[in-house]
Amino acid sequence: MSKKINPLVLISGLAVGVAALLLTALGNPANMGFCIACFIRDIAGATQLHTAAPVQYFRPEIVGLVLGSTVMALATKEFKPRAGSSPATRFIVGAFVMIGALVFLGCPLRMVIRMGGGDLNAFVGLLGFFLGILIGVFFLKKDFTLKRTYEVTTTDGLALPGLLAVLFVIFLAVPALFVFSESGPGSKHAPMAVSLLVALVVGALAQKSRLCMVGGMRDAVMFKDFNLLSGFGAIFVTVLLGNVILGKFGGFSTLSQPIAHSSELWNLLGMVLVGWGSVLLGGCPLRQLILAGEGNGDSTVTVLGMLVGAAFAHNFKLAGGADSVVDGVYKVGGIGANGKAAVCIGFAVLLVISLMNCSMLKKEAN
Amino acid sequence: MIDARGQSCPIPVVMVQQEVNKNHPGELQVQVDAMVCVENISRYAASQGYAVSVKESGGEYTLTLKK
Numbered sequence: 001m002s003k004k005i006n007p008l009v010l011i012s013g014l015a016v017g018v019a020a021l022l023l024t025a026l027g028n029p030a031n032m033g034f035c036i037a038c039f040i041r042d043i044a045g046a047t048q049l050h051t052a053a054p055v056q057y058f059r060p061e062i063v064g065l066v067l068g069s070t071v072m073a074l075a076t077k078e079f080k081p082r083a084g085s086s087p088a089t090r091f092i093v094g095a096f097v098m099i100g101a102l103v104f105l106g107c108p109l110r111m112v113i114r115m116g117g118g119d120l121n122a123f124v125g126l127l128g129f130f131l132g133i134l135i136g137v138f139f140l141k142k143d144f145t146l147k148r149t150y151e152v153t154t155t156d157g158l159a160l161p162g163l164l165a166v167l168f169v170i171f172l173a174v175p176a177l178f179v180f181s182e183s184g185p186g187s188k189h190a191p192m193a194v195s196l197l198v199a200l201v202v203g204a205l206a207q208k209s210r211l212c213m214v215g216g217m218r219d220a221v222m223f224k225d226f227n228l229l230s231g232f233g234a235i236f237v238t239v240l241l242g243n244v245i246l247g248k249f250g251g252f253s254t255l256s257q258p259i260a261h262s263s264e265l266w267n268l269l270g271m272v273l274v275g276w277g278s279v280l281l282g283g284c285p286l287r288q289l290i291l292a293g294e295g296n297g298d299s300t301v302t303v304l305g306m307l308v309g310a311a312f313a314h315n316f317k318l319a320g321g322a323d324s325v326v327d328g329v330y331k332v333g334g335i336g337a338n339g340k341a342a343v344c345i346g347f348a349v350l351l352v353i354s355l356m357n358c359s360m361l362k363k364e365a366n
Numbered sequence: 367m368i369d370a371r372g373q374s375c376p377i378p379v380v381m382v383q384q385e386v387n388k389n390h391p392g393e394l395q396v397q398v399d400a401m402v403c404v405e406n407i408s409r410y411a412a413s414q415g416y417a418v419s420v421k422e423s424g425g426e427y428t429l430t431l432k433k
Contacts, residue, residue: 004409078401080425085374140380148372210402215375223379223410282374298374 005230012202012209013231017238019198020113021246023061026190030258031117033239034061034202035110036285037101040303041310041319042186046171046178049311052319054184058171060196062289063164068203069293070161076208081157083297086146089353090298093277094305095312096346097285100273102310102319103335103343104128105260107285108213108274112232116239118249119257121267128268132275133217136354140222140279143360149298157295160303185259207294212287214278255330261323263334266343270320270335273346280353318342371399371426378403379410382431386414394431404429 020033032038038055045056073079101107104125106114111129114122136144155162171178181187189195205211209231216229243249254262261267278284281302283291288306291299313319321333335343355361368385370378378398385394394416396407404427408418416431 080400082372085372140376143380145373145377149374150372210375210405218376222376223383223413225409225413227409282376 005227006209008205008209009211009227009231010234012205012211013234014238015205016109016202016211016231017113017116017235017242019202020235020239021242023190023195023198025246026194027188028190028195029185029188031114031119032106032110032185032259033113035106035113036062036065036289037098037107037306037310038105038110038185040098040285040306041102041313042181044307044310045186045314046180047167048179049307050314051179052314053186054181055186055314056179056181057186057189058168058178058180059189060168060192061199063168064196064199065203065206065286065289066161066164066293068200068205069207069290070158070295071200072204072207073294078207079157079295081152081154081295081297082149083152083156083301084150085148085298086357087298087301089146089357090281090302091305091308092349093280093353094288094302095309096349097274097277097281098306098309099313099318099342099346100270100277101285102313103270103339104267104274105320105322108271108278109235109284109286111271112213112235113239114257114260116236117243117258118240118252119260120252120254121257121260121262121264124254124264124267125271128271129214129275130217131268132272132277133214133221133279135272135276136214136279137218137221139354139358140218142358144280144354144358146280146298146357149296152297154295156297159297160292160300203290203293206286206290210287211290213284214275215283215287217275218279256323256325259322261320261333263320263332266320266335266340269343273343273350276350276354277346280350313342316342368394368396370403371397373398373403375400375402376406379406382407382410391431392433396429396431397426398429399426401427403427407431 023033039059046058219225
């Protein structure tokens, strides 16, 4: 593939890294300046789709990312309402991608931010993410497709931007309708206006640059194209250097990392699920938000699947618990039996979906 | 002619890659309906030594790849 790297991808990666550092400095949880999975989960909590008290807040970042994408897409005539590419399948895959991310405690974007914060558990997650992408690429090479999209109405294309905008206005007007964490990650957040503004800029840049965590590795493996992967690298380097400059970098370790666990097998398997599912969906959770902002109804359904997946993850105790220190003793977190079962079910579901949508494998079977 | 209209990223590039690997065409036309697909196919085609021209009509694009 061409060795050319689009400078906009590097600029977007740099902007995401700086934004993550800024939002963390202003109040977002450590190593969580941006996390699509965590923030959708927090919105699920704020709207009481789940009732896990530590993770409930209406994150303006999600609103900003989607609306930033919509504004940029409209300005550059790339807003195209379309849908119809196996939406129900995408809903289910979106839910399992979310469950995998919450087992690991972060989406691919937070994985990179955690890596830049010195969290070695995230490097284990990276290995799992890469393995998951390899599985997805195997099926792509066997003609996997969720079939084509079709033009739909403008209202369909504006569904997620509209829904989030209306919810955000209601949140501003009548905050008492929502539930907010008093402690835990949900209680930590940057000022609302800053979060919204920063996310609007990042959303616009991500729309224009096509920034995608899964796309970077997938394209490198399939086409030897390192364009999107350069954005991934730019985020890592920016966050790492930023943490060093700000005096927040304490070296690389698996232990005592913020909102992370060192149950490595499940860090790995959780991210295998995320990588595999994201390849089937055609993009990481961040990319799904951006595509939904561009009018893609299938990505809107995927995001709603992620929202429900987040609610299930907490209602059924599937999500990972962070490492902690109890009475001076270091306690490794991780996931319980429910979470382990959910990851295994997720693999089975992705396998069935992958096999059933590969025309080449069907021909070989016949 | 490859009709990749409506296909999500990266399926259009995979379709082109499979055709290039299988038949090594000197000329190939591809239809897509998203600018991101135009960019991705153009990048892939350039890496395989193809010159790419693009025609836009009513929100749809026809790429002509020539060696």
